[in-house]
Amino acid sequence: MISIGALELSELQKIRVASAYLFSLENAQDDSFLENLNLSTIKSAFRAKAKRYHPDYHPDAGTDEIEKRKERFVRVEEAYRVLRSYVPEIDSTPCATTKQTPRIIAVGGAKGGIGKSIFSANLAVYLAGLGKKTVAVDLDLGGANLHLYLGETFLQFNINDFLNKRVSNLEDVLISSKYGPLLIGGDSSQLGTSNIGFSRKLKLVRAIKEMNADYVILDLGGDTSFNVIDFFLTADQGIVLTTCDPASYLEAYNFIKVALFRKLSRLFGTESELRKERDVLLEKLIEEFTQSPSDSRFKVVNELMTEVGEKHHHQFNLLREVVSCFSPSLLVNRVGSRCNVPQVVKRLQDVSRKMLSINLNYLGSLPQQTEIEVSARNLTPMIKSHPGSMFAQSMQNVAKSLIMN
Ligand SMILES: Nc1ncnc2c1ncn2[C@@H]1O[C@H](COP(=O)(O)OP(=O)(O)OP(=O)(O)O)[C@@H](O)[C@H]1O
Ligand SMILES: [Mg+2]
Structure with a gap:
């Protein structure tokens, strides 16, 4: 706008x-x-x-x-x-009404080892198997391993070639991976690869959005750094992974909260991309809320919205839309017999509604399956190595509901 x-x-x-x-x-x-x-x-x-x-x-x-x-x-x-230069990078029309091409799906969740890369790889293989042009991008810049889950041990090109300007187009570092999807792999062996600055990140985000593909899957790192969160916010659909372990779903909640706060800050805070509609008092309010919530006057997003409604009503509608359209999807992985999935999902949905005023979609769950380790060791995605397994079946159900949304 x-x-x-x-x-x-x-x-x-x-x-x-x-x-x-x-x-x-x-x-x-x-x-x-x-x-x-x-x-x-x-x-x-x-x-x-x-x-x-x-x-x-x-x-x-x-x-x-x-x-x-x-x-x-x-x-x-x-x-x-x-x-x-006159429209914000994060679109201020917060709910996309039409499906964009490429459709960008980001896979995040603050904890390491919860299956983000395994899920990303299998999802990409499944979508490619449907005949969709699918690109899997390893955005875990400090711990890149997506290529291994896609059966590739050697990468002729990787994302650093683009970030370090050895090639000018992101598409130049695409490789065709063994099981169908195109891949932009990473290489974390070089010093400082995870510390890309703002302008390189922006360039990368733009290039991703302009890629010629049906689906782009972003496999993110397991933290809440600005880079990871900004990549997550780039997506049309953000998936947050958790397991049934309380530490993991606490991290999932933190990830969602930080992503929402970052989105608010990028729209209304001092870094606002809506420069033409700058409102200095609102900027201060947002910074106070997002950066020091423990001593902030507002404890929950709803209180912030009430204040904005009273004192900055020209921005209220946009703020309300941004919050109500921020709706990440939750995926519970490594579900074993002792895991009460509905309880975990309800807890996360309740706290997200109460504290952040957002609705968390439940996307589905994937079972804990020992064969995954074997398939990872053999560099073969589960849906290819064990197509009849519970994991592969659940993977397909999750992917189907994802593309129907
Ligand atoms: N459903 C599952 N059943 C059994 N093992 C699993 C399952 N999902 C993932 N794993 C195992 O968990 C380990 C970590 O998976 P993965 O690399 O996908 O995690 P990650 O979230 O991407 O971690 P990081 O943040 O470190 O990149 C792998 O060894 C994998 O075999
Ligand atoms: Mg990973």
């Missing part, structure tokens, strides 16, 4: 010119069209224009024609850059 009323005249003109290039003259003059522009609309328009004008798409055109197309493409690119 672009807040037209808050713009300087020169900025508004810049936006109109860019919209004329990327959309049409009529659209450029239509204020309500401009007000409703969002990231995905801008991206799809850019893709369509790039196809029309990029010289690489028209290798048979004559020299004059190629020159004209090049010139036009430069303007389209510039228009895209301008419009992007």
Whole structure:
């Protein structure tokens, strides 16, 4: 969304010119069209224009024609850059009403060893088996091992080649993995690989969103660092894994809370991406709430919303939508005979509703299965090595409900 009323005249003109290039003259003059522009609309328009004008798409055109197309493409690119700078990276239309391509699914949960990578690998193999172009991305930058779960021991390219600018396109580091999905693997053996800075992270997030695929699965690291949380917030659908172990579901709750607070902070806090609608008092309020909740005046999100409703009502609707649309999915893994799944799910749903005012979706559960260790050792995903197993069956059910949502 672009807040037209808050713009300087020169900025508004810049936006109109860019919209004329990327959309049409009529659209450029239509204020309500401009007000409703969002990231995905801008991206799809850019893709369509790039196809029309990029010289690489028209290798048979004559020299004059190629020159004209090049010139036009430069303007389209510039228009895209301008419009992007006016819409926030985290879209302020919080509930996606249409399914984007690629559909990005992030797999997180703050605890290590709970099965995030095993699940990511099997999910990617399942989706690829349906004939969907699926990319599995190892975003556990400090502990990359997704490639092993996908049967690959040697990576000709990895994500560091893109992050360190050895290649310019993320698609250049894609490899075809043995069991179907495309893979962007990681290599954590180099010093400092997990400490990527803000601009490299932004570049990576943009490249992921622009990938040509049906599904992109992001396998995240097991912590709540800004990078992990920002990758999680990039997704159209965030899955939080837990086991029945109390330490694990406490970590799952912490992960969800930190992700929501980060989202609020990126929208309304001092790092706000809605710069045109800056509200300094609200920024302070959000920082107070998200960064020092123990001595904050507000203990739960609902109290924060009441205050915003009273004192910052112009931002209240957006805040309410952001909170109500933040709805991660919960997956319980390693379920054994003594695990009471409904109880774990209810506890997490109750505390999320009470403290954070959010609804946590229950996605499903996966059994504890000893063969998983064997399949991991043999570098073969369970749904290939043991297709009839309980784990593989549950995996399929979870994947089916995921793609139906
Ligand atoms: N359902 C399951 N049944 C039995 N073992 C499992 C199951 N899920 C995962 N495991 C085992 O747990 C171990 C850790 O799994 P995985 O690497 O997927 O965890 P992770 O959450 O990605 O950890 P990290 O945060 O360290 O990357 C593996 O050795 C795997 O064999
Ligand atoms: Mg992992």
